[in-house]
Amino acid sequence: MSxxxxxxxxxxxxxxxxxxxxxxxxxxxxxxxxxxxxxxALTRLQAMGLPKGRDxxxxxxxxxxxxxPQPNALPVDESVLDSPLFTSIDRLRLVFVDGRxxxxxxxxxxxxxxxxxxxxxADAQADHWAAGVYGKLETAGxxxxxxxxxxxxxLAATDGVLIRVTGKVSRPVHLVYRRSDPLADVxxxxxxxxxxxxxxxxxxxxxxxxxxxxxxxxxxxxxxQLHHIAAKRAGYQKVGISQIFARVDAEAxxxxxxxxxxxTLMRNESVLEIVGDDAVAHIAAAVLGDGRVxxxxxxxxxxxxxxxxxxxxxxxxxxVLKSGARGVFQGKILVKPGAQxxxxxxxxxxxxxxxxxxFLAKPELEIYADDVKCSHGSTTGAxxxxxxxxxxxxxxxxxxxTVLLVLSFxxxxxxxVDDLRLRDEISERLDEWLTSRASELDxxxxxxxxxx
Amino acid sequence: MLxxxxxxxxxxxxxxxxxxxxxxxxxxxxxxxxxxxNGSGKSTLSYxxxxxxxxxxxxxxxxxxxxxxxxxxxxxxxxxxxxxxxxYPVEIPxxxxxxxxxxxxxxxRKARGEEELTAAEFLKVVREKAKSLNIDAEMLKRPVNVxxxxxxxxxxxILQMAMLEPRMCILDETDSGxxxxxxxxxxxGVNALRSPDRAFLVITHYQRLLDHIKPDVVHIMFDGRIxxxxxxxxxxxxxxxxxxxxxxxxx
Ligand SMILES: Nc1ncnc2c1ncn2[C@@H]1O[C@H](COP(=O)(O)OP(=O)(O)OP(=O)(O)O)[C@@H](O)[C@H]1O
Ligand SMILES: [Mg+2]
Numbered sequence: 001m002s003x004x005x006x007x008x009x010x011x012x013x014x015x016x017x018x019x020x021x022x023x024x025x026x027x028x029x030x031x032x033x034x035x036x037x038x039x040x041a042l043t044r045l046q047a048m049g050l051p052k053g054r055d056x057x058x059x060x061x062x063x064x065x066x067x068x069p070q071p072n073a074l075p076v077d078e079s080v081l082d083s084p085l086f087t088s089i090d091r092l093r094l095v096f097v098d099g100r101x102x103x104x105x106x107x108x109x110x111x112x113x114x115x116x117x118x119x120x121x122a123d124a125q126a127d128h129w130a131a132g133v134y135g136k137l138e139t140a141g142x143x144x145x146x147x148x149x150x151x152x153x154x155l156a157a158t159d160g161v162l163i164r165v166t167g168k169v170s171r172p173v174h175l176v177y178r179r180s181d182p183l184a185d186v187x188x189x190x191x192x193x194x195x196x197x198x199x200x201x202x203x204x205x206x207x208x209x210x211x212x213x214x215x216x217x218x219x220x221x222x223x224x225q226l227h228h229i230a231a232k233r234a235g236y237q238k239v240g241i242s243q244i245f246a247r248v249d250a251e252a253x254x255x256x257x258x259x260x261x262x263x264t265l266m267r268n269e270s271v272l273e274i275v276g277d278d279a280v281a282h283i284a285a286a287v288l289g290d291g292r293v294x295x296x297x298x299x300x301x302x303x304x305x306x307x308x309x310x311x312x313x314x315x316x317x318x319x320v321l322k323s324g325a326r327g328v329f330q331g332k333i334l335v336k337p338g339a340q341x342x343x344x345x346x347x348x349x350x351x352x353x354x355x356x357x358x359f360l361a362k363p364e365l366e367i368y369a370d371d372v373k374c375s376h377g378s379t380t381g382a383x384x385x386x387x388x389x390x391x392x393x394x395x396x397x398x399x400x401x402t403v404l405l406v407l408s409f410x411x412x413x414x415x416x417v418d419d420l421r422l423r424d425e426i427s428e429r430l431d432e433w434l435t436s437r438a439s440e441l442d443x444x445x446x447x448x449x450x451x452x
Numbered sequence: 453m454l455x456x457x458x459x460x461x462x463x464x465x466x467x468x469x470x471x472x473x474x475x476x477x478x479x480x481x482x483x484x485x486x487x488x489x490n491g492s493g494k495s496t497l498s499y500x501x502x503x504x505x506x507x508x509x510x511x512x513x514x515x516x517x518x519x520x521x522x523x524x525x526x527x528x529x530x531x532x533x534x535x536x537x538x539x540y541p542v543e544i545p546x547x548x549x550x551x552x553x554x555x556x557x558x559x560x561r562k563a564r565g566e567e568e569l570t571a572a573e574f575l576k577v578v579r580e581k582a583k584s585l586n587i588d589a590e591m592l593k594r595p596v597n598v599x600x601x602x603x604x605x606x607x608x609x610i611l612q613m614a615m616l617e618p619r620m621c622i623l624d625e626t627d628s629g630x631x632x633x634x635x636x637x638x639x640x641g642v643n644a645l646r647s648p649d650r651a652f653l654v655i656t657h658y659q660r661l662l663d664h665i666k667p668d669v670v671h672i673m674f675d676g677r678i679x680x681x682x683x684x685x686x687x688x689x690x691x692x693x694x695x696x697x698x699x700x701x702x703x
């Protein structure tokens with residue numbers, strides 16, 4: 001299904017322009033039910049162009065690695081991944097290899113209360129329920145901030161999963177990402193449609209591609225509940241951007257937690273729009289970055305719009321950075337006129353394990369209603385020496401004490417995972433991961449030289 | 453058991469001298485009290501003994517059962533049997549009290565080459581000891597000291613001490629902030645641990661605590677030195693007359 005008709009259909013784009021070069025390097029699907037959305041995405045993308053470093057939302061993160069036509073080769077090295085997560089719980093596993101759905105390696109695409117298909121298969125048809133969502137939430141999320149890579153994704157997505165939830169689904173759907181091609185430049189696009197009162201837990205683990213661009217569009221109808229947990233732990237050289245667009249209707253609950261460990265350049269954009277009264281949207285992340293092996297740059301950019309009454313939103317971002325790692329947080333809460341009794345909370349915190357690392361935070365509030373409660377805070381700090389001494393004075397060795405304090409710092413983000421089995425598993429895995437690297441975490445830097 | 457000779461210490465930052473020649477011996481089986489005006493260096497002495505960063509020992513030495521304390525890491529001192537109940541116990545969000553206690557107990561056992569306690573063994577002991585200190589199951593599950601009242605934090609310190617069974621216990625103003633009943637519980641906790649091969653160094657401002665925990669010896673600290681040592685009656689004297697007369701007498 002590979003033609004480049006759409007891209008080449010725009011003669012006015014000079015071939016040497018970055019966007020034209022970027023598109024020329026891709027195998028753009030024409031699409032079945034997504035055809036109109038893809039065409040529209042191309043038009044929008046051409047109007048926006050690729051981001052430049054001086055763009056408001058790209059001031060802290062250099063888009064060059066996303067703009068360049070080809071990804072840098074990323075050797076497929078399973079040893080950089082830690083042991084897989086969530087293997088002990090009953091779940092529906094869907095495997096993607098280099099961003100392509102692998103039916104043979106996956107569970108059967110069915111479950112009670114679930115209608116589920118791969119995008120590539122469904123897109124062979126001209127009609128599909130997902131046409132009502134695909135590209136729609138992404139488009140809505142382009143105002144007031146342009147998100148060119150999300151439009152690029154809608155245009156270029158080759159696969160993904162389309163899930164319609166009609167009941168309370170207790171068995172989580174687990175998207176397992178694997179790699180085989182060191183040059184895979186992946187555009188994954190998932191659509192989630194949660195009908196009124198339905199419930200779904202979506203898990204994501206593994207590594208999507210050498211370079212990845214992922215979009216999730218999640219449409220939550222009245223009273224629906226989505227629990228999204230991503231732990232896309234990566235090798236040191238990973239480059240990826242992922243975007244989540246959610247529309248949250250009345251009394252619905254949207255929860256998303258992201259665990260991100262290592263990587264060269266990662267950007268996560270979360271665009272949540274709360275459109276019905278009494279809804280709740282929480283988004284959280286725990287990030288661990290170590291610049292020892294290569295550059296580490298991780299950026300969370302959040303935009304939450306309150307357009308209804310008595311809704312609650314909560315952002316909890318925690319980043320542990322060392323050896324020149326750089327963390328970015330840009331978080332905005334927009335309260336529209338009439339969104340009375342909004343309760344908006346935002347916290348972004350960095351724990352810097354040395355003086356070389358850096359955290360840049362830009363919290364923003366824009367409020368057009370008078371009866372609201374919104375707060376935001378951002379802190380950057382080192383490991384608490386008093387707490388470290390307290391633990392050591394009880395006989396806890398310095399390395400273990402350091403791990404405990406890092407976990408302690410991350411705890412508020414992990415607490416955003418409601419399911420205790422999942423939370424405990426993430427916490428245990430983090431503990432293992434930190435423990436295996438404990439000597440490198442030593443703030444005095446003594447351990448690093450011994451290991452390096 | 454604990455022997456401190458001519459201990460001098462200053463702040464690493466700025467070099468301000470705080471301990472100016474402390475001499476103190478606490479034999480096994482005894483309870484010694486240290487009293488002294490605010491800022492005289494009592495907490496600093498306890499920190500220097502337990503190995504907190506930020507102080508530089510410029511002269512003197514301290515030994516525990518003959519082992520030189522000052523060269524050891526804080527966790528090694530703990531494993532050697534030293535314990536400090538903090539004047540201001542530290543809050544550690546996200547780390548459960550039980551997890552913390554078990555980590556500490558087992559880390560010390562491991563360091564001493566002893567078998568680690570299983571979860572079940574540990575729970576049994578901790579429940580018993582918590583009960584006698586009026587610490588309920590809910591408090592055990594909460595993150596370390598987070599949201600604890602002042603008195604609860606102090607009782608939690610004593611629970612840690614009871615679990616770790618140290619040989620040399622330093623209590624820094626464990627009585628401050630305690631109500632009458634909590635004071636009795638804490639004192640009972642301490643008294644239950646008294647034994648011929650364990651010693652206590654109790655830092656306090658008030659005679660009250662010493663009514664419950666009878667000291668063998670009372671020291672008065674002033675400006676980084678022990679300026680007077682006596683029996684329990686010394687604490688009564690301070691309670692009645694303050695430090696004025698004592699200081700005049702020494703100077
Ligand atoms: N880290 C520090 N930075 C600056 N000054 C310090 C520091 N630690 C101790 N000091 C100073 O050293 C002196 C002794 O302090 P310390 O806390 O040991 O007194 P204390 O006898 O325990 O007093 P209190 O009865 O009020 O608890 C005080 O003047 C204090 O201000
Ligand atoms: Mg003090």
